[in-house]
Amino acid sequence: MKPTHPHPITELCDEGARLYASALGAGRIARTEVETAPCLLEFALLHPDPDDAKWLRPVPPSSVLAQRLRPIEREIRDRRRVTIELSDAFEPFMAISAQPSVTTHAITVLEGLQTINATLDTATAQCTEEILTIQPGGVRNLDVLTQSLERVEGPVSRGVRLRTLYQHTVRHGPGVFAYLERLHSGHVQVRTLEELIDRMIIFDRSVAVIPARRDRQVALELRHPGLVEYLVSVFNQFWQLATPLTEEAPYTPPNDGITGIQRSIAKLLVEGYVDEAIARRLGMNVRTCRAHVAKLSATLGSNSRAQLGYLIAHSGILDKPPN
Incomplete structure (x- = not known):
């Protein structure tokens, strides 16, 4: 007999509950009646009548409950035992950790x-x-x-x-x-x-x-x-x-048309930084950074990013002290 509506015993279906109650009241139930509720046999709520194979007898609910609770109670006892063993095993370390710590994680x-x-x-x-x-x-x-x-x-x-x-x-x-x-x-x-x-x-x-x-x-x-x-x-x-912050920020006047901030950008360009990284390093937005790069290119007469790096490296502007 294949189950038609599988479910756990804790959620007994309406048909199964009705038939089980009927069997308990009458003391037995015809095997043909429980074909719509195979869960009753799967959960061993009914067992064959020893006097007539066409009938089934109900298992007392107290017996079913005891049978179902026994493995759960055993599991609870096992878990409590493990809990006690874990507590005993770690108790010495808990005592140590409760003392003033002499070392910390570096x-x-x-x-x-x-x-x-x-x-x-x-x-x-x-x-x-x-x-x-x-x-x-x-x-x-x-x-x-x-x-x-x-x-x-x-x-x-x-x-x-x-x-x-x-x-x-x-x-x-x-x-x-x-x-x-x-x-x-x-x-x-x-x-x-x-x-x-x-x-x-x-x-x-x-x-x-x-x-x-x-x-x-x-x-x-x-x-x-x-x-x-x-x-x-x-x-x-x-x-x-x-x-x-209460004083004016130092101003570096242009040296050969190159301002202090442009010299800082030039230094980072030579080191291989892209615009986004330069802007992040100097605390400005990327648009402002690119505007400075454009002015730097115009001052040095550069037509490309690669040429700009070459001109910066050979112009000597990074070697000149501020005015």
Whole structure:
């Protein structure tokens, strides 16, 4: 007899339930009656009548229930036993981990913006002395600045010092100035440079977070004292070269018709960078970068990108100091 409507015993079909109840009430049921409900025999709710093969007798529900529960209860006991064994096996290690940690992971990979932001929030909340940040790029997006403001307002109000490096291009928008006005604290300092390395945040000179992939979906949390101290020294070198936001950015007058920003672009062009990478390095949009490249080409008399690289390399403009 093939099943016509397979289902688990916990979802007994209406026909099966009706026939099983009928068999329990009458004490037996004709085999022909249950042809529409093969589940009754599959689940052993009925068994052949020893006195007449044409009839079936119902198995008491208490017996069916006990039979079905027995393997489940056995599985529960086995799982409880494994749970106790696992707890006993790891209890010594739990005691060790509960003690003050003497070592930490030197490098932790953070995957996903949610994990990265959670790590930054935790480090910011635990910071007690100083936060150093490098934020490359151009004019700051209002949403980005608002998120940054919400993160640092607490530490700054507790007296934590905040030093941030941006690129000169942030001066072309009101965002960073409004950001500083909102914080309005002597503990906050901002300086700018023409070119910066990639994003970096250092907390209390003990924890650093840096991007590990261009799309910033993966970051590294660094806690190795040597690594963090090295990054602090890199930050401080940039800081000494940078100009406070409260002062005018240095202006490099044209030298042989080449401005300071065009000289920076020329240097990156010779090194093989494409327009998008140059724009990212110098914190400007690609359109502005290409406009500078066009002016550089016109000044040097270049007719192609390949010729421009050759003319830059042989013109000596990268060897000349600014006026």
